[in-house]
Amino acid sequence: MQEGIRIFERCNELALLSEDTDALTRVYLSAQHQQANQLAGTWMRDAGMHVWQDAVGNICGRYEGTEPEAPALLLGSHLDTVRNAGKYDGMLGVITAIELVSRLHQQNKRFPFAIEVVGFGDEEGVRFGVTLLGSRGLAGSWGDNWLDKQDSNGISLAQALCDFGLAPEQIHQAKRKSSDFIGYLELHIEQGPLLESTDLALGVVTAINGAKRLNFSFKGMAGHAGTVPMSLRQDALVGTSELILAAESIAKEFDVVATVGKIACHPGAVNVIPSDVSFSLDIRAPDNQQRDVALFEITKAAKEIATRRQLELSYDCFYSSDATPCSGFLQEKLTNAVTNVQGRSMSLASGAGHDAIAIAALCEVGMLFMRCKGGISHNPAESVQVADIDLALQALEHVLANINLPKTKNMLG
Ligand SMILES: [Zn+2]
Known part of the structure; x- marks a missing residue:
């Protein structure tokens, strides 16, 4: 329960970083994005991770495995929001991933693979009208003309990168290799009513529509x-x-x-x-x-x-x-974990887009959905339960403990 409360409180803390005083709005490459990266970076460091900001403004942390430079399981989600947003869309996945590493760090537990946590700078596409800028930066799939895209004030993406302290000519440095990762796992609120109507806290995503x-x-x-x-x-x-x-x-x-x-x-x-x-x-x-x-x-x-x-x-x-199918291997691990912590699991497709769409170009992806009240999202009324966060954390821990690396390597050829 302690960890669930801390995650819940950190969601509240991040929600204070907003360009509006009476609503939560945090867009890509803004001053609030800068502050969110600093805060998440501090939490990552406290959790025993080596921390850096990549060339497109994603905040990244790495917790080494038993072998140095081992490929990593990538965990995370996005830190940007829509206008007048809720507190959990995106942030929940980043903060829970950090908490997971923090627990491992406290127990001095390491796996044969490393764990990396990423807070993507842009998923919603609010500022420049292009979605998934953070995860597409990491996957190296930015479009040729995207640097010329302008926000509503006429500021180009190239200029915004400079203002943020980044260099437009270096964005390719954010690109990671497939061999860096054994997979990507994202916890996200469902943003729909299925889990709640089934009276389940957690469900496993089969594909993103x-x-x-x-x-x-x-x-x-x-x-x-x-x-x-x-x-x-x-x-x-x-x-x-x-x-x-x-x-x-x-x-x-x-x-x-x-x-x-x-x-x-x-x-x-x-x-x-x-x-x-x-x-x-x-x-x-x-x-x-x-x-x-x-x-x-x-x-x-x-x-x-x-x-x-x-x-x-x-x-x-x-x-x-195109639809993005989730990895059969990760779905199986997640289903076992969810069954273990809540008695039974449920599989469901995601009607909304997620960072996993872009990361699927790099490695296998899996998503764990957590129910949110009334299925409401992209709305300040977004609401989650601390007990559900605890279950999600336990399920993710179960997945980590049951990833068998040699099998994973074989699976990835
Ligand atoms: Zn989201």
């Missing part, structure tokens, strides 16, 4: 709302309505999530039959094929509706990201 986003439009014929009989209408909004309902039932059938979140209807008058409707579709699944099959069914339904209602259909995909 991949997403596709499309723009659709139906074109029909505008007409007088009083004179054109129902049987002769080409109403683009009624066609759209039918498709939205079809998307809902297809999503349920194929176990994906699909959302129409934006819609524009023209001409938009009370006495005119709608002629042009454009709308968005966001579709996500833990498996790319599963998502694409569901999307195929939705477009098939759209074509059928267009033909039957004499509407002109167009659609295009403007965003696509």
